[in-house]
Amino acid sequence: MSDQDQGQSSKKYKRVMLKISGEALMGDQGFGLHPPTVERIAREVKTVHDMGVEICMVIGGGNIFRGLQGSAQGMERTTADYMGMLATVMNALGMQAAMEDLGIHTRVISAITMNEVAEPYIRRRAVRHLEKGRVCIFAAGTGNPYFTTDTAATLRANEMACEAIFKGTKVDGVYDKDPAKHDDAKRYDKVTYDEVLAQHLNVMDASAIALARDNDLPIIVFSLDEPGGFKGILAGEGTYTIVN
Template sequence: MSTPAYKRVLLKLSGEALMGGDAFGINRATILRMTEEIHGVVSLGVQLAVVIGGGNIFRGVAPGAQGMDRATADYMGMLATVMNGLALQDALKNHGVDTRVQSALNIDQVVERYIRPKALRYLEEGKVVVFAAGTGNPFFTTDTAAALRGAEIGAEMVLKATKVDGIYSADPNKDPNATRYSRISFDEAIVRRLEVMDATAFALCRDQKLPIKVFSINKPGALRRVVCGEDEGTLVQV
C-alpha cells in the first residue's frame, strides 16, 4: 500500500467537476467516481477536508440572474455550494466514509455552522469535512475559501482539482507544444495571471506558506498519487 506524504490536506473541487458531460447539475457517475478516489485517500489515514464550488448548480439559473445585484448572485452561489456539499456527503456516506458538512452561512436545519475547533476534531476522528458556502461573504470566490480554510485547519497543502493535469506554459488544448510545469512560484503565478486560482487565493497561500498542488481530478488515481508525494500535477509554492 502507498504511504501518504501528507497527514492533512484540503481538496478544492469546482462545481463544474461534478457535471461530467452534462450542461449543469450533478452527474451521478462522476460524483461516485470522485467519492471512490476520496475513500481511497482517507483509507490511507489522510485527514481530508473539501471546499466545493457551486458553478454546476448556479449555471442552470445563470440566464435568469443576468443584471442581478452581484452580492445577491454571490449568495445564490453560496447556497449552490451547500447543495453540492450535501450531495457529496450522501455519496461518501454510501461508500462508508463518515462526512460532515459545515456551512459559512447559518442553515442549521440542513447543515452545521462552520466552527473551527469542531472541524479540527472531526478531522482528527477520521471524518471528511466539507466546507460549504464559501467564506460566507460576497465578492470572495470558493478558491479564496479554500485558501482560508486550508490555513485555518493547518492543512499541509491545498489540492486544486481541475480538468487538466497541471499548469502549462500555454493552453494544452490549443497548443500541442505546451509544456507542463512541475513546479512554479506564487509570484510567477500571480505575475503571469495564471487562471488556476484567483489572485486573492494565491496571495493568501503565499503569505501563509501553504503550497498548492494543481492536478486533474479526471485522471484515475491522481488524488492518491498527489497525497503520496508522487510526480503528479504542478506544485505552486513560495
C-alpha cells in the same frame, strides 16, 4: 522531476484540503450533478482517506449557479454571490451522500447558518471532526459576497492547519497556455506564487494565491479525471504542478 522534487512530493501529508470546481460534478452534462461522476470522485477521496489522511473539501457551485455570471447579466452582485453560495451547499450535500454511501463519516459545514441541513462553521469543532477521521466539506464559501470558493478553500485550509491544497482540475498541472487549444503548451513541474500572479496563470484567483503565499501553503494542481491521481501524488507518484 529532480530527486529533490521527488522527495518533496513523496511527503506523507497528514491533513490536506481538496478543492474542486462545481463543474467537475456535472460529468458530460451541461448542468447540475451527475451521480456517477460524484460517486467516482467520492471513491477517489476514499482511497486517500483509507491512507489515514485527514481531508477537508471545498466544492464550487458553477454547475448550478455562478455569482459572477449572474452579476454580468444584470443581477445585483451581492444577491448573485449568495445564490452561488447556496449552490455550493447543494453540491456539498450531494458529495456527502456519496461519501457516506462508501462508509466515510462526513460533515457539511456551512458558512451560512442553516442548521437543518449543515453544521455552522466553528473552527474547533471542525478540527475535532478531522481528528476523529471525518471528512469535512466546507460550504457556502466564506459566507461573504465578492470572495470565490478558491479563496474560501485557502482560508479554511489555513484555519484547519492543512499542509497543502490539492486543486483537482481537468488537466494534469499548470500550463503556460491552454493545453486544449495549444499543442505547444508547456507544463510546469514547479512554479512560484509570484510567477502565477505575474503571468496570470490559471490556478486560483489572486486573493487565494496571495493568501497561500503569505502563509507558505503549497498548492498542488493535478488532474481529477486521472484515476488514482489524488492517491498517487500522496504516494510520491503521478504528474502535477506544485505552486510554492
